[in-house]
Amino acid sequence: MGIGAMVLALVTGAGATALLGLLAKGVDRKVTARLQWRVGPPLYQPALDCLKLLGKETVVPASAMGNGFLIMPLFGLAGTAVASSMLWVMNLRGDVGFVGDAIVVLYMLALPAVATILGAAASGNPYATVGAGREMKLLIGYELPLTIALLVAVVHTGNSFRLGQIVAAQGDGGMVAGSVSGLLALVVAIVCMQAKLGLVPFDQAEAESELMAGVYTEYSGPPFAAINLGRCMLLAALPILLITLFLGGIHPSGLGLAAFALKFGVLLVIIVLIRNTNPRLRIDQSLRLFWYWLTPLALLALGLAMAGRHYEVTWL
Amino acid sequence: MSPETTTAVEVPAGTDREFFLELEERLVRAGAVRECAARRQAMYRVPREGFVALLRELIETFGGRLATVTGVDVRDGTELIYHVCFDRARFTANLKILLPGSADQMESITPWLPGAEFIEREIHDLLGVDFPGHPRMERLVLSDDWPEGVYPLRRGFRKEDARPPSVEET
Amino acid sequence: MSWRLWTLRKSLFVYHANVGACNNCDIEIVELLTPAYDVERFGIVLVGSPRHADALLVTGVCTRQAEPRLKELYRATAKPCVVVCVGSCALAQGVFADGYHVGHPVDEVIRSVDPEAIIAYVPGCPPKPEAMILGVVKVWQKLAELGRARPAPAVQPAVGVSTT
Numbered sequence: 024m025g026i027g028a029m030v031l032a033l034v035t036g037a038g039a040t041a042l043l044g045l046l047a048k049g050v051d052r053k054v055t056a057r058l059q060w061r062v063g064p065p066l067y068q069p070a071l072d073c074l075k076l077l078g079k080e081t082v083v084p085a086s087a088m089g090n091g092f093l094i095m096p097l098f099g100l101a102g103t104a105v106a107s108s109m110l111w112v113m114n115l116r117g118d119v120g121f122v123g124d125a126i127v128v129l130y131m132l133a134l135p136a137v138a139t140i141l142g143a144a145a146s147g148n149p150y151a152t153v154g155a156g157r158e159m160k161l162l163i164g165y166e167l168p169l170t171i172a173l174l175v176a177v178v179h180t181g182n183s184f185r186l187g188q189i190v191a192a193q194g195d196g197g198m199v200a201g202s203v204s205g206l207l208a209l210v211v212a213i214v215c216m217q218a219k220l221g222l223v224p225f226d227q228a229e230a231e232s233e234l235m236a237g238v239y240t241e242y243s244g245p246p247f248a249a250i251n252l253g254r255c256m257l258l259a260a261l262p263i264l265l266i267t268l269f270l271g272g273i274h275p276s277g278l279g280l281a282a283f284a285l286k287f288g289v290l291l292v293i294i295v296l297i298r299n300t301n302p303r304l305r306i307d308q309s310l311r312l313f314w315y316w317l318t319p320l321a322l323l324a325l326g327l328a329m330a331g332r333h334y335e336v337t338w339l
Numbered sequence: 340m341s342p343e344t345t346t347a348v349e350v351p352a353g354t355d356r357e358f359f360l361e362l363e364e365r366l367v368r369a370g371a372v373r374e375c376a377a378r379r380q381a382m383y384r385v386p387r388e389g390f391v392a393l394l395r396e397l398i399e400t401f402g403g404r405l406a407t408v409t410g411v412d413v414r415d416g417t418e419l420i421y422h423v424c425f426d427r428a429r430f431t432a433n434l435k436i437l438l439p440g441s442a443d444q445m446e447s448i449t450p451w452l453p454g455a456e457f458i459e460r461e462i463h464d465l466l467g468v469d470f471p472g473h474p475r476m477e478r479l480v481l482s483d484d485w486p487e488g489v490y491p492l493r494r495g496f497r498k499e500d501a502r503p504p505s506v507e508e509t
Numbered sequence: 510m511s512w513r514l515w516t517l518r519k520s521l522f523v524y525h526a527n528v529g530a531c532n533n534c535d536i537e538i539v540e541l542l543t544p545a546y547d548v549e550r551f552g553i554v555l556v557g558s559p560r561h562a563d564a565l566l567v568t569g570v571c572t573r574q575a576e577p578r579l580k581e582l583y584r585a586t587a588k589p590c591v592v593v594c595v596g597s598c599a600l601a602q603g604v605f606a607d608g609y610h611v612g613h614p615v616d617e618v619i620r621s622v623d624p625e626a627i628i629a630y631v632p633g634c635p636p637k638p639e640a641m642i643l644g645v646v647k648v649w650q651k652l653a654e655l656g657r658a659r660p661a662p663a664v665q666p667a668v669g670v671s672t673t
Contacts, residue, residue, distance in 0.1 A: 052549075061547040068520065068552055075516035075563070079587045082560055236558035243560040243587035481610070482573035491609045498609055503573050506613040506621045 036108025041252060044259035045070045047291055051258070054295045069255055076248035084241050086147030095142030096242070096249035102134025103253050107260040110186070114263075114273040117187030125184045128264065129173060135253055136162045136219070139228065139238050146241035154237030157306050158228035161218055164313035165225075169215040171321035175199070175208035176268040178328040190272030200269040202338050204331065207324035209269045211317050213290070216261045217297055218309065221254070224301040225309055233303075262290040351430065353379040358428035362401060369393045371434070380431040382420075387436055391446050397423055397432070398452065405448075406431070408458050410466050412493050416440040417468055444469035465492040517563060517589070518649050520552040524562035524586070528579050528615065530569030533635040534596035538566055546638045553645070559585045564645070565592045567615050570602040576612040580622050591627040591648050592619050595641060597634045627651060 049066035056063025083089045106128045113120050136158060143155035177184055179199045180192035189199075199205035218225035229237040242250055266272060266286050273283045304312070331339030350359050363373070369390075371383040385393065397403040403423040410419045416439040423432045438445060447470035449456045459470045460479035467490035470476065478485060489500045527535055541548045542555060556562055559582050571579055583592070592615075597603035599615045612618070619626050629651075631644035 056547070056549060059544060061544045062550045063547075064549050064552055071516055071520045071552060072522075074512070075520045078513035078516060079563075079589065082585070082587050231557040234557075236556065236561060239561075240558040241560055247561065484573070496609075498607070501609055503576075503612050506576075506617050 032112050033104065033108045036111040037104035037256070039111065040104070040107035040256045040259045040263075043287075044252075044255035044257070045073070047258045047262075047287075048255045050291060051295050051298070054292070055299055058295075058299050069251070073248045073251050073255075076243075076251065077245050079244040079247075081244035081246060082241075084147055087241060088145040088147070091145035092142055092241070093246055095138040095145065096246045096253065098141075099135035099138030100249050100253040100256070102131045102138070103256045103260055106131035106134075107256060107263065110260065110263050110267055111273075113186035114190055114267055115275045117191050120185050120187040123184045125173060125177065125186050125189065125268075128186065129170065132219070132257075132260065132264065133162070133166065135257060139250075142242075143228075143238035143240075148241045150234045150236070150240045151238050154228045154230060154234055154240075157230070158238060160306050160310055161225060161228060164310045165215040165218040168211050168313055168317040168321045169219070171318065171325055172208040172212040172215070173268060175204055175321070175324045175328045178325065178332055179205060186267060190267060193271045194274070196337070198269065198271045202328075202331065204324040204327035204339055205269055207320055207327070209265070211321045211324065212265055212269065213293060214317060215313075216265060217294060218313070219261060220257055220294070222294065222298045224297070224304045226303060227306050227309065230303070258291075258294075262287050262294075265290060349376065351376045351379055351381055354430040355428040358425065359430055362397075362425070362428075362430070362432065365396070365401070366393075366432070374435070379429050380433060382433045382435060385434045385436055387438070387445075390434075390436060391448060394421060394423070394434070394448065395451065401425065402427065403432070405452060405455065408455070408462060410462050410468065410492075412466060413437075417443045417466055419445060419462070419468065438468060443467065444471060446470070447472035449473050464490075466490055467493060513589070514652055517652065520554075521563050521645065522554055522556045522561050523564045523566055524556055524559045525566045525568070526559075526579065526582055528567060528569045528575035528599075529572035529611075530596065530598055534568035534598070537635040537638055538568070538595065538641065541638045541641060546642070548642065560587055562586050563590055564648070565590060566595055566641075567592060567599050568595045570598040570605045570608075570611045571613060571615050571618050572610050573612040576618055579615070579618050583619055583622050583626070591629065591652075592616075593629045593631060593641075593644055593648065595631045595633075595644075596636055597632060600630050600632055603634065 046066060048069040049064070052068060053063040053066060081093070083092060109124060109128050109131070113124065140155045140158050140162070143151035143158070176189060176199050179202065180189045180196070183189065183192075193199060200209045221228055227237075229239060231237070234240075239247065239250060263273070266283065270286050271282075273279060327339045331337065350356050366373075366383055366385070369385065370388075371385045374382045374384055376382070394405075398405060403425050406422040406424045408419055408421050410417055416437055419436050419438065421434045421436070423434065424430075425432070436445070443466075445468055447455075447459055449459060449470070450472060456473070456475065457479060459473055460476060462468050463470060463473075463476060464479055464481045464485075467488075481491075484504070486501055490496060491501075525535065525538055539555075540546065541553075559565070565583065565586060567579070569575075583590075594600055594615050598605065602608075602611055602614055605611050613621075616628050616630075619628060627648065629644045629648045631640050633640050636644075
């Protein structure tokens with residue numbers, strides 16, 4: 024791809040993810056309200072929140088390391104933007120790409136968490152420091168099962184680390200989630216996605232009413248708008264990642280887009296339901312969940328996938 | 340109300356009889372005088388000498404629980420009432436001590452009963468009773484810039500002695 | 510109407526500060542979020558940090574201890590930020606007006622930091638949630654009347670804002 028095409032892909036991909044993410048966040052708040060017998064805000068409310076935050080002043084505390092504090096939200100936003108545009112491109116035009124781009128996407132999606140940690144540490148606030156410590160532990164927790172789940176998808180679709188080939192193989196052979204190991208990996212990936220999004224039961228980093236606003240305590244104005252936008256984009260990018268890996272990807276046709284909308288909606292509903300029916304876990308409980316329960320489950324799925332591949336049993 | 344010495348020992352209603360008799364005997368041996376009694380509680384006037392040892396025995400041997408300590412400024416000085424609850428026997432003993440105005444200090448019980456730390460700080464803030472032996476006598480309910488020697492719950496308290504600084508200075 | 514003002518009307522982040530209240534007003538404020546009144550449909554959200562706040566809901570007489578802290582809180586908010594005094598205690602200290610433990614009234618304390626602060630008063634003990642919503646509406650009307658969202662005032666953050 025030429026440079027111009029890449030820039031265009033980045034801008035449109037990130038823009039589409041941002042719009043989709045703001046809508047998804049609005050759906051999340053609306054459904055949460057309905058579950059609580061309330062009316063809830065309109066679907067475009069997150070967009071208004073971001074707009075309003077752009078009009079406030081930026082306060083940099085005296086104890087903060089100003090440059091790091093202000094750059095980190097953009098850092099996280101950049102990671103999410105690159106990852107999401109890569110996902111769109113690999114889905115809609117499977118032939119461009121390079122070996123290992125699945126790993127690059129996963130790597131890019133880890134940037135928002137790292138940026139959160141660094142920004143919180145740079146803000147010099149004790150609540151933010153505690154939140155950053157928790158986010159670090161959470162990061163170590165969920166990255167492992169998520170990577171193993173990615174490996175399951177890779178094994179299933181012919182040992183290729185190219186997202187385009189993963190999608191194409193699912194088009195020929197059926198969704199990865201249609202097999203036993205794929206389904207297990209999808210379940211693991213959904214729980215890890217919940218942690219990556221920083222939603223209950225894994226919102227220990229933000230921990231409102233426990234840690235003021237946790238990692239985001241000192242942010243205000245446009246940097247906070249960037250953080251919010253980044254989180255909304257993640258709410259769109261992660262389901263798209265899961266759809267790409269496990270649910271067949273996005274097919275650029277009318278029927279394909281309708282199928283994508285259905286899959287996206289189902290994943291969003293699962294996220295919202297988990298969010299509304301669970302209490303917040305303690306950080307040691309979530310680490311135990313990720314390392315003692317989800318990692319063995321993901322390893323089991325990987326074993327089943329490799330066995331199925333070796334012995335040519337397609338449903339394993 | 341003049342204190343009356345009990346002639347016949349009447350167990351307060353609702354209290355475990357044997358326990359109460361044992362407790363009353365111990366208190367009378369320490370010089371306590373029962374002033375009045377009601378359902379499940381009684382008020383005793385206790386002399387200052389040996390009070391802390393008596394309290395310690397009540398809490399450790401008799402199984403009492405110090406609920407709180409209250410105080411009031413009376414004509415002769417400051418009266419402190421230690422409310423000790425004996426939950427299993429369903430009885431509360433209210434032990435009243437008079438600290439004469441010239442010597443209002445009371446040995447601190449915080450070293451062996453950590454829960455009394457805040458109680459004694461509050462009494463010190465509001466009534467001016469000293470508790471020598473208290474590990475951390477700081478302001479608790481009053482603001483940190485409250486002047487020394489001004490005690491709001493004392494009879495002679497005047498608000499002019501403790502004016503807040505002007506709004507610009509805080 | 511400038512776009513800043515328009516977005517403030519649509520999305521208001523609220524930080525609740527109790528500077529010496531009996532908690533009655535606090536309960537009524539939280540009741541605003543319950544299904545009976547549901548202010549989230551207006552875009553009003555309770556946030557955990559004063560830096561995220563557009564409105565500071567202050568309850569309680571300002572006790573002497575709380576006075577410097579309330580000033581720091583107001584300085585910590587990102588402008589434009591309005592102050593809503595909720596309840597009789599926050600208005601003029603109610604029955605505690607001459608008490609030995611009270612400092613200055615909330616609006617005097619805020620105005621000593623920022624003489625041009627926009628302060629709304631919601632009377633009641635405690636005010637009904639409808640009265641609080643009416644207070645927010647009046648703030649919006651006042652902002653529209655002033656014709657502009659308030660820019661950042663020339664208030665220097667205090668040296669003590671760093672946390673050690």
